[in-house]
Amino acid sequence: MSTPFVPASTAEIHRRWLYRRHPAGVVGPEHYELVEAPLSLELSDGEALVRMRYVSVDPYMRINQSLKPTYNELPHALDTVQTAGAVGQVVASKSAAFAPGDWVEGMMGWQTHARVHQGALRKLDPALAPVSTALGVLGMPGRTAWFGLTESGRPHAGEVVVVSGAAGAVGSLVAQFAKRHGCRVLGIAGGAAKCDWLTGTLGLDWALDYKAFESADALSAAIKQRTGGVDVYFDNVGGWITDAIIPIINRRARIVICGTISQYSGGLDVPELGPRFLHHMLYQRATIQGMLARDYLHRMDEMIRITGPWVQRGEIVFEETVVHGFDKLPATLNQLFTGDHRGKLLVEV
Ligand SMILES: NC(=O)c1ccc[n+]([C@@H]2O[C@H](COP(=O)([O-])OP(=O)(O)OC[C@H]3O[C@@H](n4cnc5c(N)ncnc54)[C@H](OP(=O)(O)O)[C@@H]3O)[C@@H](O)[C@H]2O)c1
Incomplete structure (x- = not known):
């Protein structure tokens, strides 16, 4: 990834999409609210601060919003950040495992920045494939x-x-x-x-x-x-x-x-x-x-050992439909149900 590294700064704005209302039918921006605050650089030992580059929209988000028990006992809590996989760059760290500049993937949610414990992050190898693939073919x-x-x-x-x-x-x-x-x-x-x-x-x-x-x-x-x-x-x-x-x-x-x-x-x-x-x-x-x-999270390395070389050699088509703009997240979630994309649907922050 050739983008120059920019360290974290309190001048940055931390933006988060909160899940506010249960959608009875089609999901849309009316079920979410965008909130903003100055970025806090506070970290505890073992934590890293991540600035998001790609945020995922996935059909399971609608399963989690169901009022009946699903694979989770309880529905996604209202007034909390929408749960989501995301890829970003470490911009500050109090973890020995992650240094500023590292690319990582984790369940960091629909937000521009996240303070995350090292145990919840997966370090990515940008030389293997574009980091966005950690939310798709290699995710x-x-x-x-x-x-x-x-x-x-x-x-x-x-x-x-x-x-x-x-x-x-x-x-x-x-x-x-x-x-x-x-x-x-x-x-x-x-x-x-x-x-x-x-x-x-x-x-x-x-x-x-x-x-x-x-x-x-x-x-x-x-x-x-x-x-x-x-x-x-x-x-x-x-x-x-x-x-x-x-x-x-x-x-x-x-x-x-x-x-x-x-x-x-x-x-x-x-x-x-x-x-x-x-x-x-x-x-x-x-x-x-x-x-x-x-159920297969613990076998991620095994999968990447098998499919990673296919991706590297260009033997697998892994198309990505990338929507630009953090503001567009709720509308993009709805796009999963209208079928206006091919391959993995992603939002670039
Ligand atoms: N079991 C798991 O752990 C797991 C993990 C990931 C995903 N999934 C499931 O896998 C499925 C695909 O997920 P994905 O992330 O790969 O999404 P995706 O296929 O990239 O996007 C969803 C696609 O579903 C089709 N669709 C939407 N509404 C439909 C309808 N009423 N009838 C027929 N097709 C419809 C649309 O394509 P068309 O244009 O072809 O209609 C749309 O592009 C989902 O059911 C998801 O819940 C399960």
């Missing part, structure tokens, strides 16, 4: 894609892998990792442009625009006609797209429940539907498994 989405596919999907060469949300941060990596396993891969995404990118740039065998189908049955028939049946379904969206796939799974198929983004804008707080398609699991002796990236 949480990469970890989700790699371990979700290899440990829950258990793909074998020649098998058919279907990925929904295939042009997004996780989906685009799952699709490419599956190709590297020798699988035949069908991606599902919204719009012809994303589908062209999936086949033309990522090298998938097939891509289907779910928005062009009027029913789950029609999508199901199109997938069946191309693939013959599905061995691994990596589910990022849930809802009717998943309904289209379960009836066409093959014997001993593996269904990986990674996310259900079609339900996040209000759908998690309403009464739940009962299981509708599970009889197909019986006929095909299939398995369905939820997976969470946090």
